[in-house]
Amino acid sequence: MLRNLPAYDSVLRTTWHIVAVADDIKQDQPLQAHLLGETIALWRAEEKIVAVQDRCPHRGVSLSAGNVKNNSELVCPYHAMAFDSHGQCLRIPADPKIKIFPQAANLHTYPVKEKYGFVWVALQPPDQDIPDFAEWKKADANSFHCGPYLIKTSAPRILENFVDIAHFPFTHSGLLGDPNFPEVFDYRLAVEAGEIVASDIHFYQPNPEGTGEAKSVSYVYKIVRPLVAHFRKGENADQQFSIFMAVTPVKETQSVAWLGVCRNYSAEVSNDELRRFQNDVMAQDIPMVESQRPQKLPLDLQQEFHFPCDKMSIAYRQWLKQLGVQFGTC
Ligand SMILES: [Fe+2]
Missing domain, CATH: 2.102.10.10 (Rieske [2Fe-2S] iron-sulphur domain)
Incomplete structure (x- = not known):
């Protein structure tokens, strides 16, 4: 059988x-x-x-x-x-x-x-260490966990959603974006030292950190492992907010996402309040990624249409293909 x-x-x-x-x-x-x-x-x-x-x-x-x-x-x-x-x-x-x-x-x-x-x-002796997130170690940063988020799709679909900015004004209208400001301005992309780095990203957000304050935000996104990514918001070292996401592939189309959230300001806003905000953001993402077909991430670029601003997602798919990641891809 x-x-x-x-x-x-x-x-x-x-x-x-x-x-x-x-x-x-x-x-x-x-x-x-x-x-x-x-x-x-x-x-x-x-x-x-x-x-x-x-x-x-x-x-x-x-x-x-x-x-x-x-x-x-x-x-x-x-x-x-x-x-x-x-x-x-x-x-x-x-x-x-x-x-x-x-x-x-x-x-x-x-x-x-x-x-x-x-x-x-790791199921077999790992060839790289757990990624380093310097923000987590900083004594002045407030660090906390979110998740587990049980999501019925492949892990690479979830990781790609985490680094996709273009959906913010629509999926997260009022929180991470505004439909009146949907344009993703060109950003810098580098693939180096086993990481995909997108920098010089500038985006208007009505409530980017759950503190209620609207601002134009600058981001640096990094994909550091096949299923781990990280972003840092804020150019000013006194006001930095960062999140890493690690997605656990359970089955090919069943995954668990975890977040580590760090910030070094707005101490008056509790971690519980920010966790509720992240839970709300994830609750908006989950129906989107669970509805994607195919559920596995297509590594052949011809299988889906891409916007020019998708260049980070395109680099991610090319990198997974080059690495030979099979579980959760097609
Ligand atoms: Fe999202």
Whole structure:
């Protein structure tokens, strides 16, 4: 029988992806996450987060439905087979005489890191580190998370929407744009050092940061990994607002988007208020990207019509094609 297996993608399998918020991994309870068609169990062994394939090697039960014992052991809910932080089997209660366990009794572990308050996992040893967002580290910046946003489309469609400015006046009328000011003026585009950088972007916005203040905003957008992008608003170093988006490919047409938001001004506006604003913006984006057909991002430029101001999206599609990204593209 033919099974609908996800496309194998060595590029995305060797890339870090966000799978959870670190604070959501509690001391005694594992958490289930999904990435590139795989199911992952996350838990804390002492303080360290561990990521393993969420499948008991004995009878295939989901280990994330089990529990964590002695602050370090993951225990299967079915027969209580237990594993350490390296995925090594520790005991089989039904057969206590077994002290040396074969390799087949161990779990498959994944590289895992905690950064920006998120848990990042790669399915295979990653060839690049998690991207660096200098804004997040600045002591004077107010930083917070938004998401997860569960979105029924491919991850590259969502990432491309994040760097698309031309939809602001229409999809985000009154928030990020005004239909009376729809023109996207020419901007500078560079593809260098493994990044796509769009700068010198100037755009009128009625309420660009959720603080209620209208302004003409300058942006720098960067796509730094196949599914991670970042923008910084504001030329003045005293007034900078930035967001990074990481999109987690769950299935080819099912994704989760996460945002990290930083700013170094308007301390009187709470993070909760700004998070509500970002949630409103995402609630306007989601029906647009979920309605796109095909759901997978076409990398052949002939498949869709492009505006000249789409040059960043065009560069993104060309770059994904050059990298050989298959999952979520067509
Ligand atoms: Fe949008």
